Amino acid sequence: MVKTKKFILEKTFENMPKESDLKLVEEELPEIREGQFLTEAVYLSVDPYMRAYVHKLREGDTMIGYQVAKIIQSKHKEFPINKYVIGDFGWQTHSISNGINTSGDMLPYPSLIPDIGSLPLSLTLGILGTTGNTAYFGLLEICKPTAGETVVVSAAGGAIGSHVGQIAKLKGCRVIGITGSDQKCIWLKSIGFDEVINYNNHSWRNCLMEAVPRGVDCYFDNVGGEISSIVIQHMTRYGRVAVCGSISSYNCDIRHLPKATIIQPWIVFHQLEIRGFVNANWNSRWNEGIKQNLYWIKEGKIHYKETITEGFENMPKAFIDLLNGKNLGKAIVKVK
Numbered sequence: 001m002v003k004t005k006k007f008i009l010e011k012t013f014e015n016m017p018k019e020s021d022l023k024l025v026e027e028e029l030p031e032i033r034e035g036q037f038l039t040e041a042v043y044l045s046v047d048p049y050m051r052a053y054v055h056k057l058r059e060g061d062t063m064i065g066y067q068v069a070k071i072i073q074s075k076h077k078e079f080p081i082n083k084y085v086i087g088d089f090g091w092q093t094h095s096i097s098n099g100i101n102t103s104g105d106m107l108p109y110p111s112l113i114p115d116i117g118s119l120p121l122s123l124t125l126g127i128l129g130t131t132g133n134t135a136y137f138g139l140l141e142i143c144k145p146t147a148g149e150t151v152v153v154s155a156a157g158g159a160i161g162s163h164v165g166q167i168a169k170l171k172g173c174r175v176i177g178i179t180g181s182d183q184k185c186i187w188l189k190s191i192g193f194d195e196v197i198n199y200n201n202h203s204w205r206n207c208l209m210e211a212v213p214r215g216v217d218c219y220f221d222n223v224g225g226e227i228s229s230i231v232i233q234h235m236t237r238y239g240r241v242a243v244c245g246s247i248s249s250y251n252c253d254i255r256h257l258p259k260a261t262i263i264q265p266w267i268v269f270h271q272l273e274i275r276g277f278v279n280a281n282w283n284s285r286w287n288e289g290i291k292q293n294l295y296w297i298k299e300g301k302i303h304y305k306e307t308i309t310e311g312f313e314n315m316p317k318a319f320i321d322l323l324n325g326k327n328l329g330k331a332i333v334k335v336k
């Protein structure tokens with residue numbers, strides 16, 4: 001009999017989650033049946049959507065999330081023992097799966113991890129997985145940047161933002177990142193961003209104006225709220241906005257969202273295209289994104305960082321750290 005450890009939602013989050021909202025419990029798993037396999041988690045992904053989607057959970061439910069896991073028992077011919085799998089197994093150490101996605105978000109998981117050579121398996125949760133493909137398809141298919149254009153990306157020091165900026169540079173664009181700390185600004189400059197603005201600096205709006213003298217052609221929006229309203233006011237005619245996320249609102253009760261500057265006049269008179277998207281939109285091209293990002297990493301054209309927290313029991317801390325902006329690049333928990 002195998003025991004799993006898992007985090008359940010003890011208390012629905014109010015504003016910023018607290019560690020006490022989550023409870024670590026143990027549960028005995030049954031023997032696997034024909035068509036099932038048993039996994040042991042190696043890396044857990046730590047993502048903002050866990051906060052945004054938590055309203056779909058009831059108290060007592062296992063927290064949602066993706067992980068890289070090793071198959072330790074199998075009665076499923078497509079998921080053999082000792083292989084590694086990416087699965088929507090939630091915040092738990094051991095899981096039984098029948099190979100079918102149960103989270104309902106339509107990403108192509110569970111699936112065996114792709115061949116990434118000697119690179120760390122954790123990358124398949126980040127730059128060689130969902131965040132990598134979100135950056136790749138969101139930027140190229142919605143913003144459609146062309147050489148010489150100005151691209152702004154918010155949450156630039158995070159997993160998706162840092163990747164978006166580098167792809168835009170590869171396409172010949174001028175790239176401005178907006179992020180929340182000087183340490184992140186320094187790293188982003190070192191990997192090729194033309195300008196990086198710390199939104200915690202009170203003069204950040206002026207810095208943005210100076211950084212985009214010809215206006216913003218493309219905005220990759222990870223944060224929403226006032227930062228995005230300000231960027232959108234600086235867009236050029238026919239500018240394109242890819243709305244990837246709105247993390248500035250995730251900790252707010254939907255009835256008490258912060259007010260942001262009205263942007264409709266700029267949308268109308270500059271004839272902007274603003275489009276939201278979810279990464280699963282490109283499921284049919286999923287491997288194309290992975291292959292391209294792998295190629296860029298191997299060629300040294302794209303750089304990445306991971307913030308790895310050790311220990312399954314530290315998952316709540318890693319999650320709260322992410323919401324507080326403490327991660328540089330992709331946030332991951334290493335189980336052992």
Ligand SMILES: NC(=O)C1=CN([C@@H]2O[C@H](COP(=O)(O)OP(=O)(O)OC[C@H]3O[C@@H](n4cnc5c(N)ncnc54)[C@H](OP(=O)(O)O)[C@@H]3O)[C@@H](O)[C@H]2O)C=CC1
Binds near residue numbers: 047249
């Ligand atoms: N549409 C889709 O298919 C997907 C969308 N997403 C979305 O993409 C965005 C980025 O995700 P991801 O790269 O995984 O996460 P990140 O690695 O970017 O981590 C989140 C970052 O957001 C920033 N942040 C937190 N609170 C605020 C705030 N109030 N205002 C501004 N910035 C804030 C912090 O950095 P800082 O120091 O800069 O404040 C933090 O590090 C999120 O909005 C997420 O929900 C993610 C996956 C798929």
Ligand SMILES: C/C=C/C(C)=O
Binds near residue numbers: 049052244246279
């Ligand atoms: C599909 C992921 C969405 C967010 C909001 O993170």
